[in-house]
Amino acid sequence: MAAGTLVSSGSSLNIPTGSGSERLRRASIYALNADWQELFSGTAGHIYTILSIVYTEHANASSTINVRVNNGTNDIFIVAGQTVPAYGTFIWNDRIVLEEDDDIDVYNSSTDGHWWISYIDQNWT
Numbered sequence: 040m041a042a043g044t045l046v047s048s049g050s051s052l053n054i055p056t057g058s059g060s061e062r063l064r065r066a067s068i069y070a071l072n073a074d075w076q077e078l079f080s081g082t083a084g085h086i087y088t089i090l091s092i093v094y095t096e097h098a099n100a101s102s103t104i105n106v107r108v109n110n111g112t113n114d115i116f117i118v119a120g121q122t123v124p125a126y127g128t129f130i131w132n133d134r135i136v137l138e139e140d141d142d143i144d145v146y147n148s149s150t151d152g153h154w155w156i157s158y159i160d161q162n163w164t
Contacts, residue, residue, distance in 0.1 A: 096147070
C-alpha cells in the first residue's frame with residue numbers, strides 16, 4: 040500500500056479565545072463555461088463549515104463536474120468525474136470544515152453550469 044502525505048489542520052490562529060461571530064453565508068457562480076473557477080476562498084482567523092454545494096446544468100447537455108479543495112499546498116478532489124445529465128442537478132451535502140488557507144475550485148464541462156455554496160462562517164478575528 041502506497042503512503043500519502045498527511046496534512047493536519049488547526050493552526051493556533053483558529054482556536055477561539057474570546058468572542059467572535061457566526062454567520063450563514065453563500066456564494067454562487069452563474070453560467071460557468073467549461074472551465075475551472077474558484078467558488079470559495081478562506082480568510083485568516085475564520086473557520087468555515089460547508090453545508091452544501093449545488094451544481095445545475097443549463098446547456099441541455101450532459102456535463103462532467105469536479106470539485107477540489109486546496110489546503111494551501113495541495114489540491115484534494117472531493118468530487119471527481121461526476122456525470123450530471125442535461126438540465127440535471129448534483130448536490131454535495133456532506134459537511135466539511137475549511138480554514139483560512141483553504142479554497143474550493145469547481146469545474147464543469149458544460150457551456151452553462153450554475154454553482155451555489157452554503158456555509159457557516161465563524162470569525163475569530
